[in-house]
Amino acid sequence: MQRPTLKDVAERAGVHVGTASRALSESSRHLVSNTTLGKVLAAAQALGYTHNVSARTLRTERSSAVGMLLPDLTNPIFPPMVRGAEDVLRDLGYSVWIANTDGDAELESAAIASFRQRSVDGYIFATARLDHPLIEEMYRTSTPLVLVNRRLARTDVPAVTSDDAHGTVLALTHLYELGHREIVYVAGPQEFSTGLHRKRAFVQSMKDLGLPAGPDRVAHCVAWSAEAGRYALGELLDAGRRFTAVLAGNDLIGLGCFDALRERGLSCPADVSVVGFDDTPFMDRVAPPMTTIRISQYELGQEAARLLVDILNAPERRNRSLILAPVLVVRCSAAPPGRGSVPP
Amino acid sequence: MQRPTLKDVAERAGVHVGTASRALSESSRHLVSNTTLGKVLAAAQALGYTHNVSARTLRTERSSAVGMLLPDLTNPIFPPMVRGAEDVLRDLGYSVWIANTDGDAELESAAIASFRQRSVDGYIFATARLDHPLIEEMYRTSTPLVLVNRRLARTDVPAVTSDDAHGTVLALTHLYELGHREIVYVAGPQEFSTGLHRKRAFVQSMKDLGLPAGPDRVAHCVAWSAEAGRYALGELLDAGRRFTAVLAGNDLIGLGCFDALRERGLSCPADVSVVGFDDTPFMDRVAPPMTTIRISQYELGQEAARLLVDILNAPERRNRSLILAPVLVVRCSAAPPGRGSVPP
């Protein structure tokens, strides 16, 4: 027999399709008498019946599916986020589509079009830029959506992020307490909230500490990658900038800082300390083990999923955002000041 | 206006829905005159029409979706595989659902049920065990499916894998040429083709080299993880087994070997060499950089997707499997023999 339908179940149970439908849906089960419920359930069980989701979606306009947009799944911060979201959504009866955009607006539009064609109920964006017309337009037209990890410049769009400013203060304070005074910053791309907020917090905290933080102490990366970090710190190094520690926009950039240092015969942490951000998986295993700021990507994903489901159930509550507190993880890449970046 | 339907497009173009449908589907476009085609396309464009996939799926029984089953997305070998599959499937008009099973049969059944409810056209399994009743049953009932990375014991089910035996020979030959003669193996779980075939190749190749490879030189891991590797090699070490090199079932196990060695005051590669398998992302950054066997997970994913689409288009061709050749990557964790595992 082909895949059984409601009609098959109804016939076997000796009831009508409508009744079978009611018995087989959580929400309408209470409309059915206990005896018929039993009969329908037994028939469904015997036949191996499962809902045809396309038919249900067509009828109800609800698919129990959510679309998740990622920059690139091979960036190790994203898999835990996806799992966090998937684990909570699965338990609530949702499935998740994922799409990688590689930061490309075309690919993002295409992915959203595909999700829309499939009638997803809502969206989780891990791809937000501070200025993101596409997301803003979707929000304006009341599409249920939640941002994760990165947020928009405007604060009304619901987002689950970590406290970038506080994390940066934690990192900087650690370096300060180790005795560092000459500190530079290698910033992530400034079109993202993470890039901007972390850098701003660095500049502000340096001032608070009475330390210099002019533009000559801040390098900017074109991407959240080791290669970009290597290049950016390389420029600072080659310009002769003197410093004993560097704070990196994230761990991958921090890895690039290791490279730039090594290429110039400088040792980390003996000569120069480096602190990363994110506690990306495997950062305890790199050389040297990365001192960093931990944010739980898994939790970020979980909370984003919960928030989205909240919004799906009560659209008027789409005014909430969530901020998770990060934590300092002390490993080996930051130590008391050494010789510094420029040998005497 | 709500999401426009074919009816809206047809009205605007002054044709009937059937005609609009024909014009808007690749496969039936040729049945429509050029002028009406133009009108329909213009109307669709103007209205921002996109197909309602649920309706189409309901009608055609085809969803242009495939389900991909993974053990655990946070194991870094999987994200590239997913991207490989997704990148080729996207270009062919397919979307992909992913589900993590954590090696749990219940979760796997549930994921498959969910995929089935959503009428996926086919499946990519990265979760295959040598003996896998669920997959075998699906194959028996002609469900289009492809295995990736791991295969079944039987060879008729289509799979895209790397040549585990050859990769192992490559690794072992490298150690042999460095001068190692006392070599142990830390095997992955034997219920997977990767675990079994790699171990068997080790034993066979050692024999071919005239080297001892009894069961006392092989440790077994309960999982593909650093923790399991650490424990397994630890047992060998604590039993007083003497060796100068270890070949690990995969890189994560190799990482655990680093740990076991370090905990006992042994240095890698000065005292003991370690070779991994997979060239998992970031293995060039761990300490010491891992000498390993590279298999392109991205390519594995691509080829699995291509093979699945082949099968979808020509079910009678589901008798093909694909084997990709691995390659040795020399880094630092293997060097000429040192003091060995037991100091004199």
Added chain:
DNA sequence: ATGAAAGCGCTAACAC
């Protein structure tokens, strides 16, 4: 080449 209409499987509104 196009129109007309049936029907995919399901839910929900309505009737009893």
Added chain:
DNA sequence: GTGTTAGCGCTTTCAT
């Protein structure tokens, strides 16, 4: 509490 039925948006067969 259960039966009946319309119709979600689409494709496709059958007419013309």
